[in-house]
Amino acid sequence: MVERQLARRDIRDRRVLAVMGEVPRHRFVPAAEVRDAYSDAPLPIGYGQTISQPYIVALMTQLLALTGEEKVLEVGTGSGYQAAVLSRLCRSVVSVERLRPLAERARKILGELGMDNVTVHEGDGSKGWPQEAPFDAIVVTAAPPRLPPPLLDQLAEGGRLVIPVGAPGWQLLELHRKEGGETSSRQVIPVSFVPLVGRHGIPPEGH
Numbered sequence: 001m002v003e004r005q006l007a008r009r010d011i012r013d014r015r016v017l018a019v020m021g022e023v024p025r026h027r028f029v030p031a032a033e034v035r036d037a038y039s040d041a042p043l044p045i046g047y048g049q050t051i052s053q054p055y056i057v058a059l060m061t062q063l064l065a066l067t068g069e070e071k072v073l074e075v076g077t078g079s080g081y082q083a084a085v086l087s088r089l090c091r092s093v094v095s096v097e098r099l100r101p102l103a104e105r106a107r108k109i110l111g112e113l114g115m116d117n118v119t120v121h122e123g124d125g126s127k128g129w130p131q132e133a134p135f136d137a138i139v140v141t142a143a144p145p146r147l148p149p150p151l152l153d154q155l156a157e158g159g160r161l162v163i164p165v166g167a168p169g170w171q172l173l174e175l176h177r178k179e180g181g182e183t184s185s186r187q188v189i190p191v192s193f194v195p196l197v198g199r200h201g202i203p204p205e206g207h
């Protein structure tokens with residue numbers, strides 16, 4: 001997976017490549033998908049949600065440019081796989097998932113793997129997680145129509161935010177908040193993601 005799917009594309013960060021080779025992706029997929037756990041594709045994880053393709057996980061992680069000291073916010077825990085990858089590359093991970101069964105499952109697997117610098121919360125991550133802000137890096141793994149303002153507010157100076165934005169035909173956006181507060185951003189590649197459902201995303205059904 002690392003050589004064929006990541007290094008042959010544009011994943012160059014050696015720490016990211018090493019961690020992608022170490023984290024057991026098969027532990028994060030449902031039993032019915034284990035055979036395909038390392039294939040070059042997203043997979044269903046139940047409740048209409050997906051675990052992202054390995055390349056997209058690696059790319060989003062690489063764009064965060066982590067050095068090992070950061071406190072990272074992940075919005076959209078899903079299977080817990082992205083959180084597991086992050087956990088090996090930064091100081092701590094705060095991950096937020098709106099669907100309780102997924103949050104519980106991810107918490108259990110991360111605990112079994114001893115990844116105890118990850119905290120999984122249930123809630124609407126489109127509001128970020130103000131209790132623990134600011135964050136040195138923020139990664140969002142579900143797509144809102146627009147960048148949720150609370151996420152920008154909770155990004156520390158010098159921090160990076162990676163998020164798929166704008167539907168349909170989302171673009172992966174990389175945003176850098178420089179020292180002094182000024183921001184710059186660029187569109188990286190077109191991507192496909194499940195919607196970010198919540199106050200600063202797509203309204204939940206029945207609202």
Ligand code: SAM
Nearest residue numbers: 076078079081082097098125141142196197198
């Ligand atoms: N990072 C995940 C992984 O490694 O498996 C993939 C996440 S999946 C593509 C997107 C997740 O975002 C889903 O589990 C979905 O329930 C969650 N989600 C959607 N809207 C959310 C919100 N407002 N707050 C938190 N989680 C949300």
